[in-house]
Amino acid sequence: MDTELILMQLFSGVALGAILVITALGLSIIFGMMGVVNFAHGALFMVGAYAGLWVASLTGSFWWGLLVAPIMIGVFGMLIEFVLIRRLYGRSIDDPLLLTFGLSYVLVEGVRIVFGSDGIPFPTPSLLTGVVDLGVGFFPIYRIFVVALVFAIVVLLWLGLEKTKFGLIVRAGSRDPMMMRVLGVDISKVWLAVFGLGVGLAALGGVLAGPMRSVNPEMGALVLAEAFVVTVIGGLGSLVGAIIAGLLVGVVISMTALFAPEMATIVMFALMAIVLLIRPQGLFGKLA
Amino acid sequence: MTKDNRNSNRFNISRRHMLAALGTGVGVMAMPWIARAADDNIRIGFPTPLTGPFAAEAKDQVKSAELAVKQVNDKGGINGRKVELLVRDDKLNGGEAATRTLELIEKDKVHAIVGSLSSAVQLAVNEVTRARGVLYVSISQSDTINEVKDFSKYTFHEALNPTMTTAAVARYAFKKGTKVAHLVADYAYGHEMLRGFKRAQAAIGAETVGEIMHPFGAADYSTFMPRLRSMRPDILCISNFGRDQANSIKQAVDFGLKQSSKIVVPVLLHNQRLAVTPEVFEGVVGGSNYYWGLEGTLPSAKAFNDAYRAANGGAIPTDYGAYGYTGVMSLLQAMQAAGGTDTDKVIAALEALKYDVAKGPQYYRKCDHQSVQSVLVLESKKKADMKGDSDLFSIVANEAPSEQVLRTCAELGFPT
Numbered sequence: 001m002d003t004e005l006i007l008m009q010l011f012s013g014v015a016l017g018a019i020l021v022i023t024a025l026g027l028s029i030i031f032g033m034m035g036v037v038n039f040a041h042g043a044l045f046m047v048g049a050y051a052g053l054w055v056a057s058l059t060g061s062f063w064w065g066l067l068v069a070p071i072m073i074g075v076f077g078m079l080i081e082f083v084l085i086r087r088l089y090g091r092s093i094d095d096p097l098l099l100t101f102g103l104s105y106v107l108v109e110g111v112r113i114v115f116g117s118d119g120i121p122f123p124t125p126s127l128l129t130g131v132v133d134l135g136v137g138f139f140p141i142y143r144i145f146v147v148a149l150v151f152a153i154v155v156l157l158w159l160g161l162e163k164t165k166f167g168l169i170v171r172a173g174s175r176d177p178m179m180m181r182v183l184g185v186d187i188s189k190v191w192l193a194v195f196g197l198g199v200g201l202a203a204l205g206g207v208l209a210g211p212m213r214s215v216n217p218e219m220g221a222l223v224l225a226e227a228f229v230v231t232v233i234g235g236l237g238s239l240v241g242a243i244i245a246g247l248l249v250g251v252v253i254s255m256t257a258l259f260a261p262e263m264a265t266i267v268m269f270a271l272m273a274i275v276l277l278i279r280p281q282g283l284f285g286k287l288a
Numbered sequence: 289m290t291k292d293n294r295n296s297n298r299f300n301i302s303r304r305h306m307l308a309a310l311g312t313g314v315g316v317m318a319m320p321w322i323a324r325a326a327d328d329n330i331r332i333g334f335p336t337p338l339t340g341p342f343a344a345e346a347k348d349q350v351k352s353a354e355l356a357v358k359q360v361n362d363k364g365g366i367n368g369r370k371v372e373l374l375v376r377d378d379k380l381n382g383g384e385a386a387t388r389t390l391e392l393i394e395k396d397k398v399h400a401i402v403g404s405l406s407s408a409v410q411l412a413v414n415e416v417t418r419a420r421g422v423l424y425v426s427i428s429q430s431d432t433i434n435e436v437k438d439f440s441k442y443t444f445h446e447a448l449n450p451t452m453t454t455a456a457v458a459r460y461a462f463k464k465g466t467k468v469a470h471l472v473a474d475y476a477y478g479h480e481m482l483r484g485f486k487r488a489q490a491a492i493g494a495e496t497v498g499e500i501m502h503p504f505g506a507a508d509y510s511t512f513m514p515r516l517r518s519m520r521p522d523i524l525c526i527s528n529f530g531r532d533q534a535n536s537i538k539q540a541v542d543f544g545l546k547q548s549s550k551i552v553v554p555v556l557l558h559n560q561r562l563a564v565t566p567e568v569f570e571g572v573v574g575g576s577n578y579y580w581g582l583e584g585t586l587p588s589a590k591a592f593n594d595a596y597r598a599a600n601g602g603a604i605p606t607d608y609g610a611y612g613y614t615g616v617m618s619l620l621q622a623m624q625a626a627g628g629t630d631t632d633k634v635i636a637a638l639e640a641l642k643y644d645v646a647k648g649p650q651y652y653r654k655c656d657h658q659s660v661q662s663v664l665v666l667e668s669k670k671k672a673d674m675k676g677d678s679d680l681f682s683i684v685a686n687e688a689p690s691e692q693v694l695r696t697c698a699e700l701g702f703p704t
Contacts, residue, residue, distance in 0.1 A: 008514040016510055118344040119534055119563025124542070131544040137514050140542040212542070213507050214534045214563040218341065222507050257500075257511035262474040264511060265503035 008137035009258045010251060015143050017250020018150040022208060023223050024230035024242045025157070026201035032237025033174045033194045036085060037097045041202050042224025043104035046217060048073045048203025049210045050111055053122050062125035062211075070204040077199025078192050085195065086188065104220070111217045122210035146208050153204075154243055161239070170194060174237070229272045235285020245283060329372045330365070330629055332357070332616065333392030333401045335413060337380035341505055342405050342530040344559040348609025349427065350375050353402065355599050356616035356645075366623050373616075374398060380405070382412035389416045399629040402615045404428050405608065406529075407476040414443055423631055425619050427611035429453065429555065431480045434656040434694075436701030442631065444638050444657040446615040450477075452693040453554050453575040454484030456663040460685045461523060461552045461573050464493035469521035469549070471512060471536060473528035474501040481527035481554040497521050502528070502536070509536045513543040524549045534560040538568050546571070556666045558606035561680050569668035569680075576664040578610035578647050579681055592646040604678050610646055617645040618652075618659075649689060655697035655704075663687045 027041045038044075051073050056065030080103070088095045124142050131138040161167035173180050173190050180187050205223070213219060230249055234241025249268050256267040275282060334353055336346040357373045365371055374396055378385035385404060392398045393416070400423035404410040407430040414433060417424035418440035425443075431450045432438050462468065468489060472478040482499065489496060498519040500512050516524060524545055526536050537551060537560075545551070556574025582589035592613060596605045605613065619634075622641050626633035642651050650661040665685035674680070687693065698704045 002518075005514055005518050009511065012511050012514060016508060019508070117339075117347065118559055119531060121563060121565045121568075123565045131542075137517065138544050140544075142542065143510065212539065214531060214538065214560075216531060216563070218339075218343075218531075219507070222505070254511040258515060261512060261515075262501035262503060265506060 004136040009254050011134065013251035013254030014247060015147050016254060017247035018147040020226055020230050020250050021243050021246030022150045022205040024227040024246050026198040027227045028231045028237060028239060028242040030195060030198035033170055034191050035093065037093065039097055039101040040104040040107060041227055042220030043107035044073060044199050044202040045206040045223045046220035047107055047111060048206030049215045049219060050115060051203060052207030052210055053120060053215055066207050069207050070200040073203035074196045074200025078196035081192050081195035108217050117217055119214035119216040122215045124211040142211055229268045232282055233272050233275045235282030238284040241282055241284030329370045331372045331374055331396060331398040333396065333398035334373055334375045334403045335378040335385050335388045336403045337405050338377040340380040342380055345530065345608040346405050348606045349405065349612035351600055352605055352609045352612035353616045355596055356613050356620065359595065360620045366620065367628055371620065378404060378409055380409060382409050385409045386412045386416050389413050393420050393422055400619055402427060402619060407480065411438060414438060414440060417442055421631065423634060425615040427615040429477065434658050434700055439656060441635060444652050446618060446659045447611055448577050448663060449658060450480040450484040451695055452663055454481055455488045455693050456665055456685065456687045457552060457554060457575040458485060458488030458492060460665045462489060462492050462494040466494040467497045467522045468494055468525050469497050469516055469519040470499040471516060471526045472499060472501050473504050473532055475504045477529055478527045485525060505532065507535060509539040513540065517545060521549045523552050525552045527554050533557055534563040537572060538564050541568050556668065556681065558680060561668055566671040566674065570670050572668045574666060576607050576666050578607050579664055579666055579683060580604040581683060582647060586648055588644045588646055614646050618643050653691060655702045656700055658694060660689045660691055662689050
């Protein structure tokens with residue numbers, strides 16, 4: 001096994017990790033801030049990919065799809081919060097979980113009815129096709145773009161949550177919503193925005209995944225599992241945890257693919273089991 | 289498939305079991321007199337994975353099977369009896385398929401089963417039909433189903449098998465000294481295709497430079513690419529099915545592997561080619577049981593395509609879809625010859641049948657009930673060479689039906 005191959009494999013792992021981070025972020029934010037386990041996350045990821053494809057085919061440009069679809073689906077997410085999830089606050093955590101679980105079936109079936117169950121091509125934007133020589137091997141330009149974009153989004157999110165007044169309110173709201181109400185903050189507006197943001201991020205993940213995979217109604221199923229694994233390893237609700245765990249899972253998958261490729265999917269579940277045994281709250285989670 | 293998916297499937301099954309049990313109980317109590325089907329129709333059960341990664345292929349199977357049934361009914365049915373097709377979703381899950389099949393046999397009193405779209409699921413159906421003594425025409429690739437240990441006298445294998453498919457593809461694509469790297473889906477289908485390719489390589493003198501097993505249903509193949517590239521193969525041979533095929537080829541192309549190697553697959557899938565752009569599949573070579581382009585030279589293909597187009601708003605039949613037609617048609621022709629649904633008579637009729645309903649002459653070999661038939665080798669076209677949206681492949685080889693390409697009856701363990 002030569003060093004070049006191992007380095008290349010490490011890099012592939014980090015790149016895959018970045019994709020996992022973007023799929024896990026939305027789930028983690030919604031849980032962390034609102035305590036809602038969004039089982040429709042995978043379905044919304046898929047709907048995002050379709051929306052991106054639709055906007056891209058209308059405008060003839062991938063970039064419009066990348067920009068507009070997450071906003072569109074984010075607003076759709078706010079609608080879901082406003083019409084459905086809002087009614088379940090204050091009830092047990094299972095209720096919104098079951099609601100979003102059902103919603104995911106409705107979304108997948110809806111897409112099947114509108115777009116059919118066959119896969120649809122989502123071409124890589126021409127600007128980003130081809131490979132680049134990293135010195136140790138070749139890597140697709142598009143994937144490098146995804147890594148860079150994910151990095152930028154993570155930085156923006158961090159700034160937004162840590163350095164703005166809105167971020168302060170969101171963080172405070174996640175600790176003690178009742179106190180926030182007493183202080184005169186309309187917490188329901190904050191949750192509306194947070195849910196929209198989380199769903200928008202899921203949709204962004206979908207649009208970004210489109211050119212790497214074929215777009216089909218079931219593409220969200222595996223993503224939901226991956227996002228959960230990453231969120232659980234990182235610690236439910238921890239943003240830093242989701243980022244570190246995403247990268248960690250990516251690298252572990254990649255290294256497993258090198259030595260025992262048939263284990264490449266199962267290994268992330270094994271990793272999750274080990275983390276849960278040693279540290280039940282996840283790497284960066286706080287004990288309840 | 290992931291752990292999470294499996295869990296949710298299990299949840300579904302148990303709930304379904306409960307519902308089915310409840311439903312049956314209520315039904316039996318309320319109206320015992322309709323527990324037996326009263327009519328005289330010939331019923332054919334058709335389990336196929338309508339949901340999941342092979343959904344596109346499964347849907348085409350159903351359309352083709354429906355066409356066969358409709359054509360026979362339009363001509364007056366079989367001895368005046370109407371034929372009915374009972375389609376069930378097997379969810380690409382052996383347990384689900386076995387349950388549905390049992391239900392079709394026990395509750396719906398079907399006279400035969402046709403269907404399934406995965407080698408493993410197909411073997412689960414085969415277990416049930418063998419135990420119940422029900423006719424089964426299997427329409428998905430399998431080598432195991434030919435072997436004596438899984439043989440059932442009630443089962444007829446209409447699909448190609450991996451041995452004949454890979455042999456034809458290898459004869460076209462491999463030469464002496466060709467270096468082949470294998471990327472293989474880690475389940476029965478992938479393993480059988482790999483075994484077939486290695487057998488063919490040994491005969492040709494092509495060398496294996498590496499093999500990687502990937503988890504079934506994987507969405508991301510990026511982590512396999514550096515190692516595949518480091519093997520420096522002349523040919524990258526990808527043995528997987530359904531969406532795995534489109535995803536893995538797309539990502540191999542993204543990683544630039546097509547510039548240094550030719551991509552070869554055991555079965556080149558029409559619907560998966562449509563799931564990506566023509567540039568991705570351009571130059572990819574693979575085997576097939578059927579391609580609509582056969583209509584230029586073959587009257588039976590022309591007739592099948594025309595009838596299919598008329599029934600489906602101008603759409604053309606696809607590879608795995610065509611199995612639905614040839615499978616159901618061969619069964620119905622045998623029932624016609626046998627004058628009804630008596631199982632032993634239909635078996636005798638199937639063993640004696642010579643049929644040409646879509647792809648040229650076919651017959652079931654006596655010892656293992658494998659359909660002896662032509663094998664196509666296709667190459668995916670460049671966008672510039674496509675004359676229309678459906679003009680996807682060119683037929684680069686069409687091997688005539690021959691028992692020579694099959695393993696011998698003795699090799700499969702049958703007494704000779």
